[in-house]
Amino acid sequence: MIPMSRMPSPDEGAAPRFEDALAHADALYNLARHLTRNAADAEDLVQETYARAVRAWGVRDAGASLAAWLFRILRNAWLDRWRRDRRSPLDADGDAPDAAPSSDAWLRNDVELERMRGLVAEEIETALGTLSEDARTVVLLDVEGFTETEVAHVLGCAVGTVKSRLARARAALRARLAEYAHDMGTRS
């Protein structure tokens, strides 16, 4: 995989400045877009993230990288929004818990794998959007180049949990993509 070039943690050396936090705005907005699926809501979520970061700047957890800290704030802000709207992220449309693929059906043959390589951006985004919010988040954080320890900080869970969630989420995503690839094959 070619991981996204996440900014190195500025707080590895001197104490980070707010300008360092602004360097993560694109990555935060990208996650927000994939979570909210809406440009205006994503902007609101990122603005709320930075507003919260400003308020908590003096008590920031120095044990976590600045990026992981900001992503954790965004994730918590997102969950708060859902709670405020009296909905659970896991109950949203298309956010049903991800069923683990029953078998390695996606490994039927190399032809289907090759078809999968032919999927376009819209299909990949749609497939990702069918995953639960939890699964989407862990996949996107992995794509962003976070370590398992950083992802655990963002999600507030153990590293072992990250490992199992990521494996399950990727398996579910592969299964969705394999379905699209299979449909593409039957259409052609």
Next chain:
Amino acid sequence: MTCEDVRPRLLDHRRGRIDAAADADLRSHLRGCDACTRAYAAEATLDELLARRLPRYAAPTALKKRLSLLGSRARPPAHRAAWMRVAAPALAAGVALFAGGVLAGRATRHDPLAALAGEAISDHLRVLVRDRPFDVESGGPHQVKPWFAGRLDFAPAVPVPEGSGLELQGGAVGWFLDRRAAVIEYTLHKHRLTLLVFRDDGLAWPAATQVRGGGPDLREATQRGFHVVLWRAGGLGHALVSDLNAAELREVAVKLAAGS
């Protein structure tokens, strides 16, 4: 290593998260196992699709500008004090003309009225372009005002002054700089008006631009063809934005301020 050992470690292998000895065993297994090789190829394909094909969205420039405005609130006050300590002797040493120019530049960039008006206009524009501008559609102020309860830590008035011609369209919760805001939307003669209500504590409020006899203490600004009127009442800041002409908007603001 068996297939059961290898499959859960394929991603760790790709991320370089397993030690050298286990990595060598895994590679050795892959060389002799077609099924695990295909599983590895599937992991690699997924990585490639996510890295190269999944749309990646960049934050809009307007959002980045708003975020940078928040930055001044994160900086420790010592920075400003240190700057002042350096600047003060320079001013005393008689370079007031030069320093005055620098300060004038800073004042323009940090003009509280311009900053608040710019934020209000950006919020107004976001309301205009949203697919779903309101979180609560208006059935009148008695529907919109109670809707904010529990969503904000203050209770905004939702006035609809009689005879003003204002029609209440709905409301939403948004952000004004670093704080939550009630976003109340009106129309007047087909013009859209956005009223933002937010807590005013800690905000740099602009100095009065003109002395008025009686009436509310308004601050007015025009940017990008939009007019903005600001006022404070009961610990809350208010920003009214529209493309109505300045005089009409001021007239509306006076009526809204009387009810806020």
